[in-house]
Amino acid sequence: xxxxxxxxxxxxxxxxxxxxxxxxxxxxxxxxxxxxxxxxxxxxxxxxxxxxxxxxxxxxxxxxxxxxxxxxxxxxxxxxxxxxxxxxxxxxxxxxxxxxxxxxxxxxxxxxxxxxxxxxxxxxxx
Numbered sequence: 405x406x407x408x409x410x411x412x413x414x415x416x417x418x419x420x421x422x423x424x425x426x427x428x429x430x431x432x433x434x435x436x437x438x439x440x441x442x443x444x445x446x447x448x449x450x451x452x453x454x455x456x457x458x459x460x461x462x463x464x465x466x467x468x469x470x471x472x473x474x475x476x477x478x479x480x481x482x483x484x485x486x487x488x489x490x491x492x493x494x495x496x497x498x499x500x501x502x503x504x505x506x507x508x509x510x511x512x513x514x515x516x517x518x519x520x521x522x523x524x525x526x527x528x529x530x
Contacts, residue, residue: 406430406519408500413524416490420528424485426500426521433481434458437508439517440474440485442496442526451512452498453485463511468494490528499523 412424426438439454453474454463462474473486483500501517503509509516 406502408502408519408521410498410500410521410524413498413526415527415529418490418492418528418530420490421486421488422490422526424487424498424500424524424526426483426485428481428483428502431502431519433502434478435506436502436504436518437506437511438474438476438483439501439503439508439511440483440498441501441514442494442498443523444496447496449499449514450496451514454503454508454511455483456508457506461507463508465512487526490526492528492530495526495528497523497525 407429409427437456440452441449443449455474459476471489476483500521502519503517
């Protein structure tokens with residue numbers, strides 16, 4: 405049974421930082437590209453970032469480029485999202501997702517991902 409479990413969310417002031425983690429089990433983690441998406445109430449799910457199977461290629465939404473960094477540790481079966489200079493508009497539930505293959509099929513397309521975590525809440529106060 406595949407499980408993706410996010411952690412690291414919380415409440416932070418604008419300008420602050422958080423580091424999200426997504427621990428995977430039940431799949432050959434190193435064979436999957438990984439992505440982060442977010443969704444806030446009343447809005448569509450939004451692509452945040454993605455990373456290839458070994459971490460050599462990364463992808464970011466324009467809204468987070470230069471502030472967020474995605475990384476992975478295949479030995480720990482974990483993908484991370486370091487979020488700096490957080491803004492109130494970053495407030496959302498952040499979910500990780502797994503896409504079978506060495507490169508993300510289409511990084512920003514949520515339908516391309518095979519497995520999803522439940523998400524972790526990030527709240528940025530102004």
